[in-house]
Amino acid sequence: MNVIKVSARSRTAAVAGAIAGVMREAHRAEVQAIGAGAVNQALKATIIAKGYLEEEDVYIVCTPSFVDIEIDGQERTAIRLLIEPRP
């Protein structure tokens, strides 16, 4: 599954649309963010996507986790949000 990568400058509405689109196609989505600004945008986008999906009677929950990734040879810790329908 493709991970939706979010930066501090990502527009929340665009990310929310991406999350809702992936949820409709794949029934789960993963969002990844590094740094406080990006994490904030990711979570705001998730809340907006939650509203979109509720209009379609899809109720989501998220499971956050840390993920170690390498960027330009540097180890960074990202936060990943797994978004799924409420079980």
Place this chain on the structure above:
Amino acid sequence: MNVIKVSARSRTAAVAGAIAGVMREAHRAEVQAIGAGAVNQALKATIIAKGYLEEEDVYIVCTPSFVDIEIDGQERTAIRLLIEPRP
């Protein structure tokens, strides 16, 4: 239920301990943060608490939402994380 309020300067380990403690007592917890730094700390603390609780075979999910609150007469939008056992 008491809401666990997180600021940008909150220590994640302390917040994680509070989340795990409330989960053990009440089986659900609410965490509130305003601003990117606070949201980041809140989410990191949730991930740490998730690890603590998994050792006790409790698996959590979270549901984020916006909440309008008033601070010093000013309307602010907070992010609230509802933390529950995976249904």
